[in-house]
Amino acid sequence: MSCFPQRIKAQRGYYSCQCSGLCPHIFAFDASPARKAQLVWAKNYNRSDLMIGRPQSTEAAAYYFTYIDQVAGDDALATIENQLQEAATFLSGISEEKSLHQYAPEKWSLRQVLNHVNDAERIFAVRALWFARGFESPLPSFDQEIAASGAEADNISWAEHVEEFRRVRLSTISLFRNMPADAWMRSGIASDKRFTVRALAYIIAGHVTHHLGIVRERYL
Numbered sequence: 001m002s003c004f005p006q007r008i009k010a011q012r013g014y015y016s017c018q019c020s021g022l023c024p025h026i027f028a029f030d031a032s033p034a035r036k037a038q039l040v041w042a043k044n045y046n047r048s049d050l051m052i053g054r055p056q057s058t059e060a061a062a063y064y065f066t067y068i069d070q071v072a073g074d075d076a077l078a079t080i081e082n083q084l085q086e087a088a089t090f091l092s093g094i095s096e097e098k099s100l101h102q103y104a105p106e107k108w109s110l111r112q113v114l115n116h117v118n119d120a121e122r123i124f125a126v127r128a129l130w131f132a133r134g135f136e137s138p139l140p141s142f143d144q145e146i147a148a149s150g151a152e153a154d155n156i157s158w159a160e161h162v163e164e165f166r167r168v169r170l171s172t173i174s175l176f177r178n179m180p181a182d183a184w185m186r187s188g189i190a191s192d193k194r195f196t197v198r199a200l201a202y203i204i205a206g207h208v209t210h211h212l213g214i215v216r217e218r219y220l
């Protein structure tokens with residue numbers, strides 16, 4: 001703690017030290033001394049512990065709080081990491097035969113649902129990457145029906161879809177674990193809506209929770 005922040009920038013309730021790219025000082029302005037020390041430690045040894053705070057209502061369009069609100073607590077990365085095993089175990093319990101089931105004629109099969117989950121995670125992660133790295137040009141929208149018809153997901157085995165979920169999720173975890181502390185509050189436009197990076201992390205976790213809830217209710 002030899003370097004006290006020379007320049008402090010308020011970021012929606014958090015103060016993030018801007019005095020150098022490697023400065024360890026980032027803390028909630030009302031954090032206890034113990035929490036501040038923990039965060040400084042986290043900056044030095046484990047960036048993933050720096051995921052602080054839930055997104056505020058201005059950090060994503062209202063629609064996306066359908067997903068954000070599915071995630072408890074203020075550490076979306078922990079949820080993203082826990083889901084890897086929980087979701088993969090749950091999905092592995094579904095048979096190849098069952099994975100072709102649709103609960104209504106116009107609804108997606110389970111294979112199409114999981115393909116959609118994987119596609120959407122890639123899209124959300126690319127948005128997070130784009131904004132986190134500092135690009136300012138807006139990203140296009142993602143039409144899930146076009147993606148679904150282009151994927152031909154029923155021709156891919158369920159086991160392959162589940163393996164794809166694991167691989168996509170491992171990539172997402174690495175992206176967020178290695179995220180510089182200052183990047184979480186960066187934002188940009190995608191699909192004509194503004195998102196912060198941390199809102200996208202919550203959306204990734206909540207989108208999976210949302211779809212697995214529908215799978216449990218309607219498909220099994």
Ligand code: NI
Pocket residue numbers: 116120207211
């Ligand atoms: Ni969806």
